[in-house]
Amino acid sequence: MARAGLTTERLTQAGAELADEVGFDQVTVSALARRFDVKVASLYSHLKSSQDLKTRIALLALEELADRAADALAGRSGKDALTAFANVYRDYAHEHPGRFDAARFRLDPEAAAAGAGGRHAQMTRAILRGYDLSEPDRTHAVRLLGSVFHGYVSLELAGGFSHSAPDSQESWSRALDALDALLRNWPAP
Amino acid sequence: MARAGLTTERLTQAGAELADEVGFDQVTVSALARRFDVKVASLYSHLKSSQDLKTRIALLALEELADRAADALAGRSGKDALTAFANVYRDYAHEHPGRFDAARFRLDPEAAAAGAGGRHAQMTRAILRGYDLSEPDRTHAVRLLGSVFHGYVSLELAGGFSHSAPDSQESWSRALDALDALLRNWPAP
DNA sequence: GTGCGATTCCTAATCCATTTAGGCAAATAA
DNA sequence: TTATTTGCCTAAATGGATTAGGAATCGCAC
Numbered sequence: 500m501a502r503a504g505l506t507t508e509r510l511t512q513a514g515a516e517l518a519d520e521v522g523f524d525q526v527t528v529s530a531l532a533r534r535f536d537v538k539v540a541s542l543y544s545h546l547k548s549s550q551d552l553k554t555r556i557a558l559l560a561l562e563e564l565a566d567r568a569a570d571a572l573a574g575r576s577g578k579d580a581l582t583a584f585a586n587v588y589r590d591y592a593h594e595h596p597g598r599f600d601a602a603r604f605r606l607d608p609e610a611a612a613a614g615a616g617g618r619h620a621q622m623t624r625a626i627l628r629g630y631d632l633s634e635p636d637r638t639h640a641v642r643l644l645g646s647v648f649h650g651y652v653s654l655e656l657a658g659g660f661s662h663s664a665p666d667s668q669e670s671w672s673r674a675l676d677a678l679d680a681l682l683r684n685w686p687a688p
Numbered sequence: 689m690a691r692a693g694l695t696t697e698r699l700t701q702a703g704a705e706l707a708d709e710v711g712f713d714q715v716t717v718s719a720l721a722r723r724f725d726v727k728v729a730s731l732y733s734h735l736k737s738s739q740d741l742k743t744r745i746a747l748l749a750l751e752e753l754a755d756r757a758a759d760a761l762a763g764r765s766g767k768d769a770l771t772a773f774a775n776v777y778r779d780y781a782h783e784h785p786g787r788f789d790a791a792r793f794r795l796d797p798e799a800a801a802a803g804a805g806g807r808h809a810q811m812t813r814a815i816l817r818g819y820d821l822s823e824p825d826r827t828h829a830v831r832l833l834g835s836v837f838h839g840y841v842s843l844e845l846a847g848g849f850s851h852s853a854p855d856s857q858e859s860w861s862r863a864l865d866a867l868d869a870l871l872r873n874w875p876a877p
Numbered sequence: 878g879t880g881c882g883a884t885t886c887c888t889a890a891t892c893c894a895t896t897t898a899g900g901c902a903a904a905t906a907a
Numbered sequence: 908t909t910a911t912t913t914g915c916c917t918a919a920a921t922g923g924a925t926t927a928g929g930a931a932t933c934g935c936a937c
Contacts, residue, residue, distance in 0.1 A: 642840070
């Protein structure tokens with residue numbers, strides 16, 4: 500019987516594709532086995548558990564996202580950087596809804612720390628170098644930006660802004676304008 | 689054999705409590721049956737499916753949230769209203785993490801429309817009456833506020849801001865200050 | 878109070894996902 | 908080639924979701 504060539508990486512990758520197709524919470528060890536035309540138990544040589552699979556998909560998504568963001572930030576600053584960074588999030592979410600959902604998966608703190616978690620915060624900080632903020636305001640701003648990106652895209656993906664004018668794209672642009680204005684004019688406590 | 693007195697409402701209520709205790713995605717028809725000391729199949733006279741149960745919990749949470757928000761907004765305006773509204777969200781999420789998670793559940797559009805979905809947007813609009821914004825900027829602002837509230841609280845609940853200074857409460861306050869400043873000084877396109 | 882229909886809950890069975898244990902065969906190394 | 912490791916399999920236990928059909932209980936009319 501020919502071997503299927505399973506590895507943890509291939510399984511994670513295929514799991515990510517599956518997530519994009521059927522939704523992250525529909526990702527199941529069984530479905531993955533079907534996709535490789537292999538018996539379910541075989542996957543357990545490569546994955547600790549169903550939870551393990553999901554965690555790996557989440558970490559993959561975080562890495563991909565961080566890679567894209569790093570790319571987008573190169574050579575940009577100020578509002579240009581802000582916009583580019585934000586659009587990486589939004590575009591990624593639209594291209595890979597399942598992965599994006601995965602990226603919001605509750606990770607055990609150790610897994611999050613080991614993975615790309617820190618890179619994201621670091622890049623958000625980098626964007627703020629283009630604005631005149633010092634600690635602790637810079638941290639507050641990092642958290643606010645993260646909240647807006649995560650929140651807006653989540654609501655949009657959940658269908659919150661469809662079926663109503665104005666266009667979501669328009670609101671997104673204006674939200675970025677607003678954030679830029681806010682960062683240039685951050686209020687004193 | 690004495691009857692347990694099951695009704696759809698009691699099941700939904702108990703499901704919400706269960707969600708707060710063990711997490712929304714751990715809410716299961718079986719667990720609910722155990723809680724009522726009743727066989728699983730019995731619940732299917734009151735619930736269409738597991739999905740149905742989750743949808744009901746989500747709608748319950750949205751209603752509770754809308755009720756609290758309406759209460760908090762009464763007699764307030766401007767930043768006062770903004771802060772009160774925002775704190776309702778955050779407090780509710782901390783008191784009832786499972787329900788809050790449920791409120792972010794992907795609802796079929798019909799269920800969302802039938803439920804309290806519209807009340808939330810309406811109240812957010814009401815807050816903005818205290819600021820000088822006209823359409824379509826008001827809608828953009830509604831979406832931005834919703835994104836921040838949802839995003840911040842989600843990230844906070846996921847543990848994103850713990851284990852690092854400054855305190856999350858501090859960032860939350862400063863974020864509200866910032867939003868207030870932004871709304872008073874909304875940038876032109 | 879007795880009887881009747883409707884409702885509530887149960888038994889039983891099926892299906893599907895997760896997970897572990899132990900075995901045979903294929904790839905790799907000696 | 909033989910020995911060893913590794914990859915995938917069969918088999919089986921556990922537990923949730925769901926449906927069909929049966930029995931107990933309740934509310935109400937007589």
